[in-house]
Amino acid sequence: SPATINRAASATSLRSDSESEADTDVELHEKDRQQAPDTEKGSSLATHSSGENKLKKLMKRLFFGTILICSFFAIISLGHLATLLLVFCVQILMFRELVTVRYNYERNRHKVPLFRTTQWGWFYTCMFYSYGHAFYSEQIFSTVRSRTLLQLLPYVELISLCLYSAMLMTFVFTLKKGYYKYQVSQLAWTIAAIVITVVQVNSFTQNIFSGLFWFVYPAGLVVCNDSMAYFSGLALGRTLIRRQFSSISPNKTWEGFIGGGICTVLFAAVFPLILVRF
DSSP, rough: OOHHHHHHHHHHHHHHHHHHHHHHHHHHHHHHHHHHHHHHHHHHHHHHHHHHHHHHHHHHHHHHHHHHHHHHHHHHTTTTTHHHHHHHHHHHHHHHHHHHHHHHHHTTTTTTTTHHHHHHHHHHHHHHHHHHHHHHHHHHHHOOHHHHHHHHGGGHHHHHHHHHHHHHHHHHTTTTTTTTHHHHHHHHHHHHHHHHHHHHHTTHHHHHOOOOOHHHHHHHHHHHHHHHHHHHHHHHTSOOSSSSOOOOTTOOOOOHHHHHHHHHHEEEEHHOOOOOTT
16 A cells, blocks of 8 residues: 555665664764874874973073073173163163053054153153262262263252253143143153163162172072073973963963072072172
8 A cells, every 4th residue: 555655665764864874973983093093193293392392492591591691790790880881771671661562552652742752851861860860979989980970970960950841841842732641641651661760770770889799699589580480380380280370471380480489599598608709
């Protein structure tokens, strides 16, 4: 009958579908078995490549770090004025870095007159007063050999006042309608950068001429902490403590922080014993 024929046809169709699905499962299983070794091989290659990258990065940092340390001690060996010149150059680079961060993200910089000139004018005015006031002290005054500088040192405060007045008038004359808020915020950012790079570093001048020990010792502690934190994080990073150390710098680890702190404390006790011999 027609009903019997239809049931037989549907049963045959179901069997053929189940057989085709079984064949498909077998083929997929065979493909997975063939791809598994390739996946394992790829993961091992990725791990090996990551190890090579870490080794290259480590060797690169060791190479350039050694050059920087040797250059640092070479400058220290030249005396107080050479060391002070090093600090002066670092201050300029620090200020340049800070103002460039804001400069790169400001769209209105081309619409404001003397955008960069006023920033550097404030900076060099502060540097003039900082170093002029420092060299006018009795301890550093004897190191000055130039007659012109010796004649100008008593007038450092007066010259600084004139420079500050000139910078303030320049700022007022460059105010542009529609950009008042932006220009005042720019001035505030410049002053904040000057506080970090000039005011904060002003004590270095006194430390250098009080004895190079008081400059080399804190600088050595900073170098030790940064280096040991890197090596500790590289060796033990996220193996003991998996919690993130800081969202701002995700590559930092608790192992690096703790290892750097312990090594710095030990270094702080040993390093002065080495320095007193020189």
